[in-house]
Amino acid sequence: MSEEAGFEQEGGPFWDPRITANIRAAGAVLWRASARGTVEIAVVHRPKYGDWSLPKGKLDPGETPVLAGAREVREETGLQGRLGRYLGHVTYPIPGHRKLKRVDYWAAEVVGGQFSANAEVDMLSWYPLDRVMDQLSYPMDRQVVRVFSRLPARTSTLLLVRHASAGRRGRFNGPDEQRPLDREGKRQAQALVPNLLAFGASEIYSADPLRCVQTMQPLAEQLGAEIAIEPLFSEQGFAADPAPARERLRNLVSDKAVRVICSQGKVVPDLLGRLAEQDGIGLPSARNRKGSVWVLSFVGRRLVAADHLDRSLSVQAVNA
Known part of the structure; x- marks a missing residue:
């Protein structure tokens, strides 16, 4: 008898919620x-x-x-x-x-x-x-x-990343746009590479702050690809006028390439929230922590699924 025979999924008659x-x-x-x-x-x-x-x-x-x-x-x-x-x-x-x-x-x-x-x-x-x-x-x-x-097998994937750890704003002596990744952020940026590649990541776009670009550098080196700078996805560019950023994100959906976008903490929730609202899907609970990833699936230009990978690249948050 297999280890799985006769057992059911979470919530079934054999499931004990006291056991992790x-x-x-x-x-x-x-x-x-x-x-x-x-x-x-x-x-x-x-x-x-x-x-x-x-x-x-x-x-x-x-x-x-x-x-x-x-x-x-x-x-x-x-x-x-x-x-x-x-x-x-x-x-x-x-x-x-x-x-x-x-x-x-x-x-x-x-x-x-x-x-x-x-x-x-x-x-x-x-x-x-x-x-x-x-x-x-x-x-x-x-x-x-x-x-x-329940959905078409073939979907287009867009990977939306919040930049990795860059320390505290108040402790950096210089323009905030030039604040670099800290040691933990560099580790997170490296850890992102194989996980993003598992989804077929092939092209890279980043908001212009240095910490966003640095988050994408290890992936760019692995792919031998350029990082296209997208000021619309920075906090400053988004705050000036969110509409062009939302339209730009939809325009980056492709059935020929899996594109990665690196943005900032005050942009990602609003950018994704409006997109999900327009396309009629719910979003899983997520803290949108630094170094985390949203895996966005599209049919045409319509968002049909949004899955969150926490900064440990765990999918716990998907079912939170």
């Missing part, structure tokens, strides 16, 4: 477009359990759920998946232990690689959406696929 999820894992609904233009979902067979499931696995020490989800897809399937919108999480108990396992899921489009059997997965099969439910061994996996199917 202390085992973390991540995975993905890995999808591709077929030759006929339909969406197909990858289902993997795990010989250890004799089951068919979505690719997933436990976080390595110090690893974020974002990186674990992308890594597990790559390790279990040999395929490279580009993460998209967040699909939520399931939580279930581990038999024989007072422990809960939490698994966070993202949509992930195949962008490269080739399947090869390995120690964890010996078979991979592709199924269209109207057949995949019958192939999955667990109700929890079927629930995640249902969430995936």
